[in-house]
Amino acid sequence: MATHEPTSEPLPLSPSSGPHLLHGPEPAVAADAGHDNPPPRMGFFTDTSVCIGCKACEVACKEWNAIPEDGLDLTGMSYDNTAALGASTWRHVAFIEQPKPLGGQEAHLGEAPGAPSDLRWLMASDVCKHCTHAACLDVCPTGSLFRTEFGTVVVQEDICNGCGYCVPACPFGVIEQREGDGRAWKCTLCYDRLGAGQEPACAKACPTDSIQFGPLDELRERAAARVERLHGTGVPDARLYGEDPGDGIGGAGAFFLLLDEPEVYGLPPDPVVTTRDLPAMWRAAGVAALALLGGLAAVFAGAGRNGRTPRGRNGSAT
Amino acid sequence: MSENDMSENRVTRDGLRGERPGRDATFGNGMAGVDGSPRRDGGRGKRRRRGEELAVPPADFTSYYGRPVIKAPAWAPADIAGYLFLGGLAGAGSVLAAGAAATGRPATARAMKVSSLGALTLSTAALVHDLGRPGRFAHMLRVIKPTSPMSVGSWLLAAYGPLAGAAAVSDLTGLLPRAGSAATRGAALLGPGVATYTGVLLADTAVPAWHEAHRTMPFLFAASAAAAASGMALATGPVAENGPARRAAVLGAAAELALTRALHRGAGLAGETYGRGAAGRLLGAAKALGWAGAAGAALLGRHRAPAALSGAALLAASACTRFGVFTAGIASARDPRYTIAPQRERLSGGAG
Numbered sequence: 279m280a281t282h283e284p285t286s287e288p289l290p291l292s293p294s295s296g297p298h299l300l301h302g303p304e305p306a307v308a309a310d311a312g313h314d315n316p317p318p319r320m321g322f323f324t325d326t327s328v329c330i331g332c333k334a335c336e337v338a339c340k341e342w343n344a345i346p347e348d349g350l351d352l353t354g355m356s357y358d359n360t361a362a363l364g365a366s367t368w369r370h371v372a373f374i375e376q377p378k379p380l381g382g383q384e385a386h387l388g389e390a391p392g393a394p395s396d397l398r399w400l401m402a403s404d405v406c407k408h409c410t411h412a413a414c415l416d417v418c419p420t421g422s423l424f425r426t427e428f429g430t431v432v433v434q435e436d437i438c439n440g441c442g443y444c445v446p447a448c449p450f451g452v453i454e455q456r457e458g459d460g461r462a463w464k465c466t467l468c469y470d471r472l473g474a475g476q477e478p479a480c481a482k483a484c485p486t487d488s489i490q491f492g493p494l495d496e497l498r499e500r501a502a503a504r505v506e507r508l509h510g511t512g513v514p515d516a517r518l519y520g521e522d523p524g525d526g527i528g529g530a531g532a533f534f535l536l537l538d539e540p541e542v543y544g545l546p547p548d549p550v551v552t553t554r555d556l557p558a559m560w561r562a563a564g565v566a567a568l569a570l571l572g573g574l575a576a577v578f579a580g581a582g583r584n585g586r587t588p589r590g591r592n593g594s595a596t
Numbered sequence: 597m598s599e600n601d602m603s604e605n606r607v608t609r610d611g612l613r614g615e616r617p618g619r620d621a622t623f624g625n626g627m628a629g630v631d632g633s634p635r636r637d638g639g640r641g642k643r644r645r646r647g648e649e650l651a652v653p654p655a656d657f658t659s660y661y662g663r664p665v666i667k668a669p670a671w672a673p674a675d676i677a678g679y680l681f682l683g684g685l686a687g688a689g690s691v692l693a694a695g696a697a698a699t700g701r702p703a704t705a706r707a708m709k710v711s712s713l714g715a716l717t718l719s720t721a722a723l724v725h726d727l728g729r730p731g732r733f734a735h736m737l738r739v740i741k742p743t744s745p746m747s748v749g750s751w752l753l754a755a756y757g758p759l760a761g762a763a764a765v766s767d768l769t770g771l772l773p774r775a776g777s778a779a780t781r782g783a784a785l786l787g788p789g790v791a792t793y794t795g796v797l798l799a800d801t802a803v804p805a806w807h808e809a810h811r812t813m814p815f816l817f818a819a820s821a822a823a824a825a826s827g828m829a830l831a832t833g834p835v836a837e838n839g840p841a842r843r844a845a846v847l848g849a850a851a852e853l854a855l856t857r858a859l860h861r862g863a864g865l866a867g868e869t870y871g872r873g874a875a876g877r878l879l880g881a882a883k884a885l886g887w888a889g890a891a892g893a894a895l896l897g898r899h900r901a902p903a904a905l906s907g908a909a910l911l912a913a914s915a916c917t918r919f920g921v922f923t924a925g926i927a928s929a930r931d932p933r934y935t936i937a938p939q940r941e942r943l944s945g946g947a948g
């Protein structure tokens with residue numbers, strides 16, 4: 279198998295001892311997946327506090343990755359007519375209108391310009407989180423989803439057979455099967471551009487640097503400083519999402535600075551990779567299988583050979 | 597590869613440091629709310645809503661316009677819930693076939709071998725049919741991944757299928773009887789795995805109703821498989837041989853009913869999806885059919901027609917259970933409340 283396909287993180291032999299590969303911090307994610315001397319783990323820091331909702335990222339992503347058109351809808355959800363991440367939407371800008379002041383920001387929503395208003399308008403560009411413990415990758419039966427040398431998670435379109443298992447496995451609702459095509463699609467963190475030393479198309483296109491690309495360690499430092507700064511300037515709502523290697527997915531390769539609770543943006547507040555519980559599930563299945571075997575063996579043991587059942591009810595059969 | 601090669605952004609920044617304040621833009625200086633408390637509360641949980649057609653979430657729970665957080669699987673219910681049922685019928689049926697063969701019940705043994713082969717064939721067809729790219733079904737055996745229940749299941753089916761097939765063909769044709777009975781025993785050993793791994797298949801997802809019940813699901817599927825297989829044995833085996841099948845029917849149906857209740861309770865908030873809508877109706881039907889089938893098997897199972905009817909009721913009960921569980925999971929995935937509220941509660945409870 280090619281070196282690009284270290285397809286799975288093996289189950290630890292003893293799930294209760296040693297460092298867990300199914301959950302918890304895992305600093306060398308690409309090396310653990312079998313890459314020799316990988317480059318630093320790359321990722322996104324999406325700072326929603328400077329997002330202006332221009333959707334340049336959505337357009338750049340569609341253009342670069344040649345993603346097909348997937349409907350022109352008016353959703354009634356503020357300026358968000360894309361609605362959600364999916365097979366043909368790998369960047370999605372969310373728009374939230376709230377009756378809550380945001381420092382000096384003036385949204386002018388339904389008011390004459392200059393008139394004071396209590397509205398704030400949040401915008402956030404969402405993307406695949408490129409999880410440290412990626413449920414989509416864990417459950418993929420074909421090895422189509424794999425961990426790249428950059429620590430990102432990518433679908434191989436020539437391998438995917440459209441089984442659809444990755445879709446309900448993702449705790450963020452990112453990956454999806456494309457209608458009419460059958461296969462699963464999601465953000466590749468522009469694997470092709472990374473290989474050529476370029477930054478991903480969305481980060482390149484973002485006019486305010488709301489989408490920042492770089493080595494994950496450096497992004498985490500920059501993000502921590504940014505939150506400090508915002509707190510200091512009177513934006514107490516600022517918080518990071520997905521940057522903690524101790525969280526339920528081992529930290530995201532693409533993390534965010536948010537100005538409200540994650541669920542306001544459509545993000546799960548405390549996502550946990552489903553395979554964290556896989557050892558317990560396999561144990562349950564093993565015990566259940568033995569119980570089934572034993573239970574059905576017992577109904578025969580109680581019956582003896584045909585024609586001489588203990589209560590003689592089948593006696594006529596001889 | 598050096599770091600600068602990796603990020604054009606950083607290269608650009610090096611040349612322009614201090615000249616592009618974009619990412620460093622600040623706001624909020626001297627404005628209301630500086631002290632850390634919003635001037636007027638009312639934002640959280642009471643977001644302004646624009647889409648009138650969307651369901652209004654309750655006040656203690658926030659979402660993005662009522663949209664689901666996770667994506668429900670695109671699996672066709674007939675294919676996948678049907679597979680769950682047929683896989684259970686085949687797997688548990690192989691155990692009954694081996695038991696019947698070993699205890700001098702040849703007609704029941706043959707019927708169950710044929711039933712298992714038929715169920716397996718249909719379920720494999722359903723699985724391939726459900727693929728987005730059916731022509732690539734062989735990719736299922738491209739790798740072996742213990743972290744993927746679907747991979748484990750594919751290998752299990754690949755090992756079990758030929759055994760179940762050989763057992764049935766040898767019995768029907770009388771060819772290679774020794775190999776046939778070895779295959780019968782082999783299929784009986786792998787069959788329970790085929791019947792229970794599907795519980796892990798569903799539970800190893802982010803679907804709240806399935807994942808939250810991940811310890812119960814394999815047991816429920818084992819019980820449901822026992823009910824289905826004993827139902828098939830009652831319906832197809834001669835009355836003179838059906839003592840074990842009657843006992844298995846009572847055991848399987850009782851366990852199926854008890855474990856369905858446990859599933860309901862064990863899934864936390866999402867457990868309510870097992871009692872609502874189409875899922876609630878399917879599981880209600882499973883309960884009625886399960887009781888009827890078990891009672892019929894226990895009391896009237898020594899008569900041909902009631903035995904067959906009881907068997908049919910048990911088969912239907914098992915099918916309703918699988919479709920009910922499947923439907924509840926889809927409903928729990930589509931409603932953001934079942935994803936968000938338990939996670940929010942976990943956070944406020946301080947538990948990881």
Ligand code: SF4
Pocket residue numbers: 406407408409411412413414415431447448449450451452453464
């Ligand atoms: S966010 Fe979802 S699709 Fe992206 S890596 Fe994580 S589990 Fe996979």
Ligand code: SF4
Pocket residue numbers: 414417418419420421422423433437438439440441442443444445461462
């Ligand atoms: S749909 Fe494709 S990428 Fe997703 S789990 Fe199946 S084979 Fe893997």
